[in-house]
Amino acid sequence: MTAPWLATLGSFATAPAVFVTMVAACSLLALRAWSATTGLELTRQVVLLLDGAIATLLVLFFALVVVRFITVG
Amino acid sequence: MAKSATRAAKGPSHLVNRASRATILLTVAAAALWVVAVHRADYNKMGALGLITVLGPAYFLGLALVAVAFGIELLRTRLRQGLLLTLTVLLAVYLFGTASAVEPLAALASSWVHAGYVQYILVHGHPLNNFAAEFSWPGGFSLGAVIVAFAGQHDATTLLRWFPLAIELSYLAPVLVIARSSGAGRRASWLAVGIFYSANWIYQDYFSPQAINYLFYLVMLAAVLAAWRPRRFDRPSTGHIAWRTRLADSRRVLTLRRTAGEDTTTDWTSREVLGLLGMLTLLSLAVAISHQLTPYALVVALAVCLVTRRLGRPELIVVVALFAAAWLSLGASNYWVGHLNEIFGSVGAIGGAFGSNVASRVTGSSSHLMIVEVRILLTAALFGLAGIGALRRAADSRTLEGLAIAPFFLLFFQNYGGEGLLRVVLFALPAASLLAASAVMPRRTGNIRAVVPTFRVGSYARPVLAVASAAVLLAFSLTTTLVRGGNDAYETFTAGEGSAVAFVYAHALQGESIGMIASYLPLYERSLGAVKVYVISDGSASTPGEYFRILVAHPASWLVLSKSQEAWGEIVAGYPPGWQDALERRLVRHGYHVVAAWPTATVLRYVTPR
Numbered sequence: 001m002t003a004p005w006l007a008t009l010g011s012f013a014t015a016p017a018v019f020v021t022m023v024a025a026c027s028l029l030a031l032r033a034w035s036a037t038t039g040l041e042l043t044r045q046v047v048l049l050l051d052g053a054i055a056t057l058l059v060l061f062f063a064l065v066v067v068r069f070i071t072v073g
Numbered sequence: 074m075a076k077s078a079t080r081a082a083k084g085p086s087h088l089v090n091r092a093s094r095a096t097i098l099l100t101v102a103a104a105a106l107w108v109v110a111v112h113r114a115d116y117n118k119m120g121a122l123g124l125i126t127v128l129g130p131a132y133f134l135g136l137a138l139v140a141v142a143f144g145i146e147l148l149r150t151r152l153r154q155g156l157l158l159t160l161t162v163l164l165a166v167y168l169f170g171t172a173s174a175v176e177p178l179a180a181l182a183s184s185w186v187h188a189g190y191v192q193y194i195l196v197h198g199h200p201l202n203n204f205a206a207e208f209s210w211p212g213g214f215s216l217g218a219v220i221v222a223f224a225g226q227h228d229a230t231t232l233l234r235w236f237p238l239a240i241e242l243s244y245l246a247p248v249l250v251i252a253r254s255s256g257a258g259r260r261a262s263w264l265a266v267g268i269f270y271s272a273n274w275i276y277q278d279y280f281s282p283q284a285i286n287y288l289f290y291l292v293m294l295a296a297v298l299a300a301w302r303p304r305r306f307d308r309p310s311t312g313h314i315a316w317r318t319r320l321a322d323s324r325r326v327l328t329l330r331r332t333a334g335e336d337t338t339t340d341w342t343s344r345e346v347l348g349l350l351g352m353l354t355l356l357s358l359a360v361a362i363s364h365q366l367t368p369y370a371l372v373v374a375l376a377v378c379l380v381t382r383r384l385g386r387p388e389l390i391v392v393v394a395l396f397a398a399a400w401l402s403l404g405a406s407n408y409w410v411g412h413l414n415e416i417f418g419s420v421g422a423i424g425g426a427f428g429s430n431v432a433s434r435v436t437g438s439s440s441h442l443m444i445v446e447v448r449i450l451l452t453a454a455l456f457g458l459a460g461i462g463a464l465r466r467a468a469d470s471r472t473l474e475g476l477a478i479a480p481f482f483l484l485f486f487q488n489y490g491g492e493g494l495l496r497v498v499l500f501a502l503p504a505a506s507l508l509a510a511s512a513v514m515p516r517r518t519g520n521i522r523a524v525v526p527t528f529r530v531g532s533y534a535r536p537v538l539a540v541a542s543a544a545v546l547l548a549f550s551l552t553t554t555l556v557r558g559g560n561d562a563y564e565t566f567t568a569g570e571g572s573a574v575a576f577v578y579a580h581a582l583q584g585e586s587i588g589m590i591a592s593y594l595p596l597y598e599r600s601l602g603a604v605k606v607y608v609i610s611d612g613s614a615s616t617p618g619e620y621f622r623i624l625v626a627h628p629a630s631w632l633v634l635s636k637s638q639e640a641w642g643e644i645v646a647g648y649p650p651g652w653q654d655a656l657e658r659r660l661v662r663h664g665y666h667v668v669a670a671w672p673t674a675t676v677l678r679y680v681t682p683r
Binding site for chain 2: 015018019022025026029030032033034036037038039054058061062064065068069072
């Protein structure tokens with residue numbers, strides 16, 4: 001029987017949520033690569049914000065994938 | 074006296090250059106000998122050792138001429154790239170085209186299965202859900218369906234027979250780029266390309282998603298190595314480098330600067346780099362939806378490139394990992410729902426991975442055992458030579474060493490149904506080949522000095538290296554010929570077996586089942602999902618007596634007995650000769666009737682007794 005907290009989390013770990021998180025992370029990664037490759041100077045704050053957002057999305061993505069494995073699998 | 078003085082002054086290099094005038098003749102002779110060899114080969118006389126038993130002296134002489142010509146050309150003062158390329162293609166034809174020319178039908182039952190998957194998509198426009206794990210990664214099969222439709226063919230079976238040679242030749246371009254960009258040196262690079270082909274016994278080039286995705290893997294690796302170079306770091310140009318200094322330098326691998334890609338440099342413009350990243354992103358999406366293992370091999374390989382200063386943008390690694398995980402979670406849910414243990418059950422079980430990949434394969438008759446043991450020895454020899462090359466060579470980065478070792482980490486996560494080690498060796502092959510070539514012809518200058526001091530062979534260096542190169546190529550080629558075709562006695566099919574399968578497809582009705590003792594038949598390329606295929610030896614049964622009891626208790630509508638299954642039984646399972654005929658005689662007395670027969674196959678139909 002699935003634990004209640006996992007069932008609640010599982011209701012968020014739908015296929016669209018995984019997909020949207022992936023697309024968001026890829027978009028920010030593309031932005032990061034583009035700015036670095038074209039030599040666009042970003043302030044330290046912007047870089048930290050960008051890296052932080054990417055890291056958050058990656059953690060969220062992999063958490064959703066794992067929860068989806070547990071609840072659907 | 075003047076002439077002899079001039080000759081003496083030219084030295085031993087002159088010997089190589091004079092000999093290389095004859096290499097064009099050697100190349101032409103080798104090509105002619107291949108044609109002679111395949112014409113004279115009689116497939117019907119194949120023995121337990123497989124393809125090598127039908128190859129005559131012409132084949133081995135031709136292969137030797139290729140190796141000798143290669144060795145001579147390699148040590149010419151000026152390399153003739155065109156001739157080296159021709160010799161490489163000829164080597165590939167010998168190693169991967171001979172089986173296709175000699176054997177009547179495409180080998181390996183899996184290639185026919187994949188043709189069936191392509192056929193299903195061609196007819197229905199979508200994969201068959203919940204049918205097989207591979208169908209959850211349908212990208213490669215969809216590509217196959219597009220190509221078949223484009224070519225105006227009825228099905229993919231016309232692509233099967235020569236597919237191994239075609240896909241191996243397609244690997245040549247990216248492998249050449251990898252070799253030239255690796256920093257191994259021009260001559261070692263060409264030798265490495267020769268070793269790449271001559272040591273590729275792994276036989277993952279049949280019509281399969283792995284073969285196509287391996288091409289994508291090589292292309293991505295080639296693009297990354299061509300685009301970025303390591304920044305040189307400060308090192309004294311002469312003198313001994315202490316081990317402490319080497320260790321201190323290796324700690325730079327884990328710095329933020331390194332993982333951000335700032336220790337690389339590139340001559341490409343930013344537009345070119347962006348275009349490259351865009352194309353590699355599309356390619357990694359294709360890989361993620363086409364194959365279960367290759368995306369993770371790519372993540373590992375790109376991570377190695379990053380920490381060894383050959384990848385300037387770390388984002389690419391994350392994108393590849395994201396695509397792979399997303400497809401697994403979303404697109405392949407048909408596969409893992411209810412079967413999570415198949416994906417994660419072997420995580421950390423490295424001992425089990427080696428057991429299922431190595432130990433469990435060392436079974437069967439003495440000939441089969443010999444083939445398996447020689448495969449292990451060949452792989453050990455390649456990696457042993459690679460180890461020597463790693464010690465002998467100077468380099469600007471240790472990318473090759475990383476690329477040769479890193480794929481083994483995949484075994485920690487997945488034994489891939491007992492084939493993990495095969496795939497790991499495949500992914501490590503380009504780097505291992507370059508390192509093996511460096512054992513013979515190590516680069517002497519570089520930012521990272523060689524571990525073992527260089528030694529001079531003397532004034533006869535060129536002839537000695539030519540002989541060494543030819544010997545290495547010939548040894549690997551001969552061994553690959555033996556082991557690559559070593560299972561052909563039961564993994565290849567006669568025209569009769571093809572006719573038997575066609576007969577069954579023509580007469581089997583929807584819902585009926587087609588039975589076979591072992592999965593060594595060119596089955597599945599039609600009627601996917603409509604007719605059930607029943608492999609009796611896939612269950613717990615392991616003797617002909619048990620097969621008989623199962624076939625009587627749970628009859629198959631149609632049963633195909635064949636030469637290849639007979640050979641499998643004798644060579645791998647250890648059954649006595651004639652076991653299949655004895656089984657057939659027993660079945661005929663219990664409801665099965667022979668409805669069609671060829672010299673190498675029999676079709677039986679089960680009729681329910683009244």
